[in-house]
Amino acid sequence: MKSTYFVALFFLLLISSLIYNVVEDNRRVNNYFDFDEYIADIVIIDNNFNKFIGSDIGFINFDFINDQIERANFNINKIEEANIFNNIADRSLKKEFLSIAELLKKKMRIVERLKSHNAILNNSLRNNIKIIEHIEDKRYLNIFVKIVALNFNSEQSMDSLKKQLEEITPKNKFQELFLVHSKIILKKMKEYKALKEDGSVLAFGRELESFEKNYSSHTKELILGIKNIILALLLLLSILIFGFLYYSYKVLKSQLELKRFKNAVDNSNNFVVVTDKDKKIKYINKSMSSVTGYSLNEVIDKTPAIFAAGIIPEDYYKKMNEAIYSGEKWTGEFINKNKEGNIIYEKATISPIFNEKGKIEEFLAIKQDITKEKEILKSLKEKDHRLTQQARMVIMNEILNSIAHQWRQPLSIISTAASGLLIHKEYGTLNDKLFTDLADSIMNNSQYLSQTIDNFKSFFKTGNDVTIFNIKNSLDKSYKLIEYRLSNLEIKYIFNCDDDSIVLKGIENDLIQVFVNILNNSMDALENLGSRPKLILIDISKDENNVYIKIKDNALGVSEEVINKIFEPYFTTKHNFQGTGMGLYISHQIISDQFKGKISLENTGFSWEKAQYTGVECLITIPLLDDNFENERPTLGTN
Incomplete structure (x- = not known):
């Protein structure tokens, strides 16, 4: 009996020691x-x-x-x-x-x-x-x-x-x-x-790395010591208790790792969503909850469709489902909304999670809020549109000025002839010959006005379409837009083209806009020369790869400081009411972005008809016709 009590007491002490050691070691x-x-x-x-x-x-x-x-x-x-x-x-x-x-x-x-x-x-x-x-x-x-x-x-x-x-x-x-x-x-x-x-x-x-390494080594030694104590006590009690305590130890370690992982996910700036295989939400992290306004309790067991803004077509989601249910990772963008109905743009990656049998158990979505980036992109596109419209107003102004100039004399003749008909009719001096002469004058000048309209309509038949066009014809169209101003300013316009058959592919109106911008700048500079000779010389040549357009004037040139800034947006040497500073900037964008070419300005000296002149030369270099040219208008202001 005493031995039984002794054995019982011994085992009681062992159990108490086991419990104490487990508790103490767990605390440590x-x-x-x-x-x-x-x-x-x-x-x-x-x-x-x-x-x-x-x-x-x-x-x-x-x-x-x-x-x-x-x-x-x-x-x-x-x-x-x-x-x-x-x-x-x-x-x-x-x-x-x-x-x-x-x-x-x-x-x-x-x-x-x-x-x-x-x-x-x-x-x-x-x-x-x-x-x-x-x-x-x-x-x-x-x-x-x-x-x-x-x-x-x-x-x-x-x-x-x-x-x-x-x-x-x-x-x-x-x-x-x-x-x-x-x-x-x-x-x-x-x-x-x-x-x-x-x-x-x-x-x-x-030092941190060394400390962590030493501390890790010490921790391993500590855990190993605890393990040995537990193993010794478990061997005395039973194999079952040993298995239970070892399992508890493993669970404790796993829980700690899981806790660290959960904290990292929950505090991530990215949106994290976990759903089951039927796409019912099981978890969303704090960032997702904060931005959308939904708590986990509000969305649990619901599908991610609760966030959808209803903008993306069903085919988009269908292709996404085909990818993730086939076991592939899917990457794309969503247009969702928060609880208040505000739009949220998200860049997402959805990955299937498999169980031990290789079957899909869950889906993990990691998403990034790109709403601000989308808003910035939209703002840039709107700004680009405004710049394009502003540039087109320059061409429209030239058209209206040219029409007004060419119509002024015919309209005056028509008015005079019509007045003559009325006066001669009133005084009874209108004979058949005079009537026929005045009527012919009205008809001829009316036909001239009609022909002028047809000429200007032909300038922009292609609109914003990408076409193959003759560069000499484009310069002729540009010349007609500014012809009246060249005449008023008494500017001599000299044009030379080595090959009349040079063609380019692109939006012809945009290139005409570039020519008009450059020629207008030359005319503005030449206007200040007074009674001295005023020249604009244009020369077109090509080699195997490029076409070269040189436009130069004798307006005495500009300072190097101005030339270095001439293609910057909003930079102008004119008074505020005379220029916006966008003409040459947009010209640079058209040549570099759309035509994949280069444009540069430099001061130059040249001779013409045995006289020496100084001015600015604009050199435009454009690659010759490329069959792979994009069939859509490039965006201004992008590279």
Whole structure:
């Protein structure tokens, strides 16, 4: 009996010891895993600090940086409060951690100072942006541009800029404020770069890697020791208890990994949706819930059709279903809506998830919100349309001016003849010959007006269609649009073409628009020459690959500074009421984007009829006819 009690007591002690060890070891394991989470979070925070330190000056999310600093301090405090190193025999781990913590604290101090400098620099830059609008002195604008470039060009000499600032004497309060803020920027920029250099050397990735490796090795040893204890106790009790405890250990480890994965998915910026094989929703992450306005409880067991905006055709979804149900990954875009009915554009990838038998069990959709990108693209297309319409108004203006010029004399003759008929009729002096002469004059001039309309209609028969056209004919059409102005300004127009059969493929009206823009610029410049001879020379030639169109004038040329900016949008040397600065920009886009060619301007000297002249030469190079030319109009402003 005593031996029975002794055995029972022995087993009771074993069971109690087993329970105690399991509980204690479980607590230790949890502490070690919590510690591992803190270290993993420190790695993420350190990477974020490195990104911030390596980034250029600009707008930053101060709340995010402050949050990262708070998280870093929280993790360090938690690790220190846990006193986990007191239970570790290897004292080097504590030394390594203290070294890492000290480096991280130094980096946080640098980040704090960088954040402060960034705020000061942004404030001063914004002030200078407002102040420079009130300063007309080009020296200040030049310095302002160089200061702004400091953020993009690390090789820019700050000492040179500082010297320039010291050499300038302000003449008003705006100039004075500009110099004050500029000096602050240079000072803070220098300190900012120095802080970045200090921060960049505070890299402790290797120390973290070494620490994680050593800590992982220690953790493995700890787990192995626990495992051996449990195995010893389980062998004394039973194989079944051993299996149960081993299974519990595996479950614990899996749950921790699952928890980490779930946290990563739930906090991802991408939308994550999980459905069963019938496409009924089982899970959506926080980002999906936040943007759509639906909670998980509202969409669970419903299909993703609850998000559909009803814009995408059914065939699109049919092809998607065919792909994913065949076991393939599908990538595409959705047009959905949130709970309030607002449109959301999404770029999505849907992958089937298979069970152990190789059958589809679930579907995983990872989606990215591209609504802002779509809105920006729409805005660019609208801007392109406005620019195109504006360019077409230039051609329409030339047509109307040319028609008005060519109609003025015939209409005057018709009016005079009609008045003559009435006067002679009233005084009884209208005889048959006079009636016939005046009627013929009215008829002939009316036919001339009709023929003029037909001529101008023929200019734009092709509309916006891609056609094959003769380039000489295109220049002839351009000439007719500006002929009246050439005559009024007494400009001599000299045209030479080596080969009358040169053809191109594209939208002829757009090329005519380019010619008219260039010729108008030459005429504007020649108008200021007074009584001196005015020339426009056009020469067309080709080789095996390209056609070359040279248009030059004798308007004395322009400055190199103007030539370098001539193709920029909204740049003009004319008064605001005379030009928009878009003509040559659009011409450049048409030649480069639609005709895949090149256009350039340069000052040149030339001789004509034994006299020397100076002016600007425009060279247009266009590849000869290509059968693979796109049959649609390219978008202006894109490359």
